[in-house]
Amino acid sequence: MSLNSRAIAALGAVVVVGAATVGTSVAIAADQTEHISHTATLKVGNSSVVAEPLCWNNGSPLTEDLQQKCQEDAQDALKNGTLPSSDVEASNTVGVGVSPNVADSGWWAFTNGGSSSSGGRTSLASYAKGPTWSGAQQANKVLNASGKTLVTVVEGDKNSDNPIAVWYFQLNTQDS
Numbered sequence: 001m002s003l004n005s006r007a008i009a010a011l012g013a014v015v016v017v018g019a020a021t022v023g024t025s026v027a028i029a030a031d032q033t034e035h036i037s038h039t040a041t042l043k044v045g046n047s048s049v050v051a052e053p054l055c056w057n058n059g060s061p062l063t064e065d066l067q068q069k070c071q072e073d074a075q076d077a078l079k080n081g082t083l084p085s086s087d088v089e090a091s092n093t094v095g096v097g098v099s100p101n102v103a104d105s106g107w108w109a110f111t112n113g114g115s116s117s118s119g120g121r122t123s124l125a126s127y128a129k130g131p132t133w134s135g136a137q138q139a140n141k142v143l144n145a146s147g148k149t150l151v152t153v154v155e156g157d158k159n160s161d162n163p164i165a166v167w168y169f170q171l172n173t174q175d176s
Contacts, residue, residue, distance in 0.1 A: 037099045040109075040153040040167040042084065043136070045092040051084040053155070053165035061162035074168045078150055085170035090143065093136035094151075094171065096124050102155045103132045105164055109153040111171070113144030120144065124151065127158040139171070147173045 038056070042049045054077070055062055055070035062070065077083045088094065096109040106129040114122030122142045125134035143149045149171040156163035 039099050041097040042169040043095045044086040044088045049084045053167050055166040083170040087174045088139050088171045090140035092139040094139045095136040096134040107155045111142045113149040
C-alpha cells in the first residue's frame, strides 16, 4: 500500500496540530502561557536595546560579595565598551522597561548623570511594583558631562538590602 501526497500532507497536518496541542497543554498545566523572560529594555528616541541582567543569582537575592563583583564587572564593561549601549542626543527621550515578572518583584532605575543638585544621579523610575515602563524623560536631564552615562536597573524589594538582579546600559552622547 502506498501513500499519496494528499495523505502525507494530511498526516503532516495532524502531527503539527497534535504537537501544538501537546505544547500548549504542557504550558497551561504548568500555569505558564508564555516564555518567562528576565530582561530590561533601554529606549532612546525611537530605538531600543534589550538585555539580560549583568548580575543575577537565579532569582535569589545577590549577596554582598556578588554585589561587589557586580559593580566591578559593570565598571570593567563600561571601560571596555561592552555594556549594551545606545547613542543619544540631548533632544531624545530616555526610558526603561522591564519584563512583567521583574515588574512583579519590584524595580527602579537611575543614571549616573543629571544636575549637581541631584548629586549627579537621576532617577528614571522610582521604586515601582507592577508597572513595566518608567515613562520617558528628556535625555539632557539624565546625561552626565563625560559623554558616557551609565544606566542602572535594579530588581528587588525596596525593603530588602539585597537586589535580585541588576542591569547596566551605556548612553553615548552624540552631538545634535
